[in-house]
Amino acid sequence: MAWHSFVAMGDSFTEGLNDAYPDGTFRGWADLVAARLAVDAGPDFGYANLAIRGRLLDQVISEQLEPTLAMRPGLVSFAAGGNDVLRPRVDPYALVERIEPLVAKLRDQGTDVILFRFADVTTNLPAVLGRRAAVLNDGARMLAERYGGYLVDLFADDAFRHPHMWAPDRLHLSPAGHRRVAGHVLTALGVGCDEDWMLVPPRPEPTPWLLARGADLRWAREHLVPWVGRHLLGHSSGDLVTAKRPELSPVGCRK
Numbered sequence: 001m002a003w004h005s006f007v008a009m010g011d012s013f014t015e016g017l018n019d020a021y022p023d024g025t026f027r028g029w030a031d032l033v034a035a036r037l038a039v040d041a042g043p044d045f046g047y048a049n050l051a052i053r054g055r056l057l058d059q060v061i062s063e064q065l066e067p068t069l070a071m072r073p074g075l076v077s078f079a080a081g082g083n084d085v086l087r088p089r090v091d092p093y094a095l096v097e098r099i100e101p102l103v104a105k106l107r108d109q110g111t112d113v114i115l116f117r118f119a120d121v122t123t124n125l126p127a128v129l130g131r132r133a134a135v136l137n138d139g140a141r142m143l144a145e146r147y148g149g150y151l152v153d154l155f156a157d158d159a160f161r162h163p164h165m166w167a168p169d170r171l172h173l174s175p176a177g178h179r180r181v182a183g184h185v186l187t188a189l190g191v192g193c194d195e196d197w198m199l200v201p202p203r204p205e206p207t208p209w210l211l212a213r214g215a216d217l218r219w220a221r222e223h224l225v226p227w228v229g230r231h232l233l234g235h236s237s238g239d240l241v242t243a244k245r246p247e248l249s250p251v252g253c254r255k
Contacts, residue, residue, distance in 0.1 A: 029179070057081045096140075112149070
């Protein structure tokens with residue numbers, strides 16, 4: 001099936017953080033998917049990416065749903081809720097309940113929807129975060145089955161346990177991680193992808209205990225402490241960021 005328009009909704013996962021173009025803007029898995037879909041659809045293919053880093057689920061819904069519906073795209077990807085899971089108090093079941101009306105509206109309009117079971121990034125985080133993420137992942141599976149959506153199951157892919165799939169902050173994908181996500185999305189859609197996107201480098205040798213603890217301390221100082229500080233002040237990394245592709249346009253056109 002050839003889709004003639006694709007809108008990507010969400011947060012930093014979909015914005016493409018840590019996968020930079022030469023000009024410093026971000027590419028990410030959604031841009032890669034759009035470029036491949038455009039090959040089959042032809043020159044009239046339109047792509048919009050409304051995702052903004054740091055957005056909570058309710059912000060994604062309130063800011064991005066109506067513009068997406070107005071564009072009447074053939075295909076939409078939706079990935080949000082991960083930032084909510086990191087908050088001190090959140091009901092993950094309520095997150096799923098708030099996602100369902102969004103999926104229903106898109107499907108009622110005839111739009112195909114891509115949903116995600118997120119890869120596990122909670123290994124070094126409190127166990128409660130893993131339980132919340134599991135509820136969100138189970139909800140994505142349920143909604144995909146209920147509404148006939150495309151499910152991309154990153155959680156089931158052990159390759160995402162490889163450290164090279166992740167940026168130094170351990171929460172966002174690396175360029176290799178984005179390529180692998182793009183490969184999974186295209187496979188779920190029944191579209192071929194570049195086989196190189198699915199390659200996983202050899203696992204590095206185990207890090208000696210002392211060096212590993214030093215790396216953990218650097219990670220905490222450079223990434224965790226600033227994140228905590230922003231959220232204590234009620235700030236977000238996306239406060240001054242706007243959507244990189246707010247309207248449907250040819251893949252080759254970027255702001």
